[in-house]
Amino acid sequence: MFGTIFMTLSEEDYIKAIYHLGKGDNTTVSTNGVAEQMETKPSSVTDMVKKLSEKGVVNYRPYKGVSLTEHGQKIALSLVRKHRLWEVFLVEKLNFSWDEVHEVAEQLEHIKSEKLIDQLDKHLGFPEVDPHGDPIPSKKGEFKKTIKKLLNEVAIGTSGICVGVKDSSPPFLKFLDKNKIALGDTILILEKEEFDGSFYIQVKDIKIHISNQIASNLYLKITA
Amino acid sequence: MFGTIFMTLSEEDYIKAIYHLGKGDNTTVSTNGVAEQMETKPSSVTDMVKKLSEKGVVNYRPYKGVSLTEHGQKIALSLVRKHRLWEVFLVEKLNFSWDEVHEVAEQLEHIKSEKLIDQLDKHLGFPEVDPHGDPIPSKKGEFKKTIKKLLNEVAIGTSGICVGVKDSSPPFLKFLDKNKIALGDTILILEKEEFDGSFYIQVKDIKIHISNQIASNLYLKITA
DNA sequence: ATTATTATTTAGATACGTCTAAATAATTGT
DNA sequence: ACAATTATTTAGACGTATCTAAATAATAAT
Structure with missing residues (x-):
């Protein structure tokens, strides 16, 4: 096996765009799609995609779209x-x-x-x-693989990374801020209070207690 | 003052080359000098230097050489x-x-x-x-500023970084290897034995004793 | 099924950074 | 001081990556 062929900065950017548009599967993506993702013009995409095809990193059929080869x-x-x-x-x-x-x-x-x-x-x-x-x-x-779930749907004992909120109203965001919960934080689900559906969780070594309403508005990304 | 103007990769490389050729002072350097340093052709240097001059980062007078402006x-x-x-x-x-x-x-x-x-x-x-x-x-x-000195010329109590050898014969290199002295190591001069001109030095927390002959073949770079 | 619309490609132009070959300036040797 | 040599620049070309405008293919609408 030969070491990876040299790719220019630009070529690498196109490869990444095609990869992300195809969502990691090897889906065929459209010229216009790539153009939009890359903030460039479709004609530029056609040019580049031809070159990448010559290099063997994409499969390209005119008018039919483009996908990554195994190498790509x-x-x-x-x-x-x-x-x-x-x-x-x-x-x-x-x-x-x-x-x-x-x-x-x-x-x-x-x-x-x-x-x-x-x-x-x-x-x-x-x-x-x-x-x-x-x-x-x-x-x-x-x-x-990872999946995104609301905190209240996550099994006890698992941990995930806080990646978003369902309710983005100022009071809710203020609550998160006050409790030092920020995007990117790792949250561990300690226990669920069956009585009111509230949760005991751990954020950055600090244990806190949150209501079910809070829990059902926080998205976690967890390793599947 | 405006933030630093955008420079391309190539432009930055030329600026660095001109800087290094001028040894950090603002010496004027020759087109051919830059070309050699950059492993490119003199004509390419002329082209680039004109552009850099437009951008105000170098002073350029045709046939007279190029130097960095304050901005450069x-x-x-x-x-x-x-x-x-x-x-x-x-x-x-x-x-x-x-x-x-x-x-x-x-x-x-x-x-x-x-x-x-x-x-x-x-x-x-x-x-x-x-x-x-x-x-x-x-x-x-x-x-x-830093200066390069032979270990035996360095004052007691100062430390420097081992940057080279005067004698590069296999026996000497083998000695260094055996005593775990490598390029890049920080060496502290602890004491000088006046009797035979030998030195007590410390290399990476280990104290060793070296003869004057060894000391006079090791280059250190020390902060002036 | 034919037309209208949209997606994609082609053709030709531009900017960047490089090159070679030729022209010109500066320097050196006698 | 003049010829020879060396250093530098100019002119014209090339490859990469981009663009606009025009042409063509695919798709949607009636």
């Missing part, structure tokens, strides 16, 4: 791996917040060095998910 | 700062060895995020020198 998928997964590892690094080691990491990770994911990524992975303690709760592919490209 | 120097120092901080990161946190860091740092130095660098600096404990003993410019562009 490997590259996409490697990029996703790098992106998410860097996100963990930024949050855990450099005090970035949940919503600041994407732009920087978008740059860092293009750095080419196998050793760098392997060592970064080790340095971070081989994390399984990124700060948004999304799974980090292994070196070989395997990764766990 | 700021950019160069910022690149050097980033490069060296990343080198420290790679060695201290990711177990890279002395000689593996350059290529990767060369890529990382182009990442654009002020917060990233500030936090990285903090994460590393605000280091003053990189693994090669070269000083790291502060955010404002100031940095300490």
